[in-house]
Amino acid sequence: MPGVSQKMLTRTLRQLEVDGLAHRRVEPTSPPAVHYSLTALGDTLVAPLRELKRWAETHMSTIGTTR
Structure with a gap:
């Protein structure tokens, strides 16, 4: 992901795992x-996050103008 350091990505993924939203699998290579x-719980966030993304894309120019 552009602009995200490996350290922050790892930290975020590990926290999602602790919260029960993601599952981590390590291959012994x-x-x-x-x-x-995603876990079953994490999967329940897909639809709300998709809607939030749609809202943000719809209103991005208005928010930019307001700034």
Whole structure:
């Protein structure tokens, strides 16, 4: 993701795991391959976040003008 450091991405993904929203799977390869997926709880956030994204895209120019 552009503009996101590896450290912050790792920290955020680990917190999502602690919160029960993401599942982490490590493959025992060299170097280890790490895969993340949404848990059932995390999957319940997809629709609300998609709607929030749509709202933001619709109103982005208005917010920019207001600034």
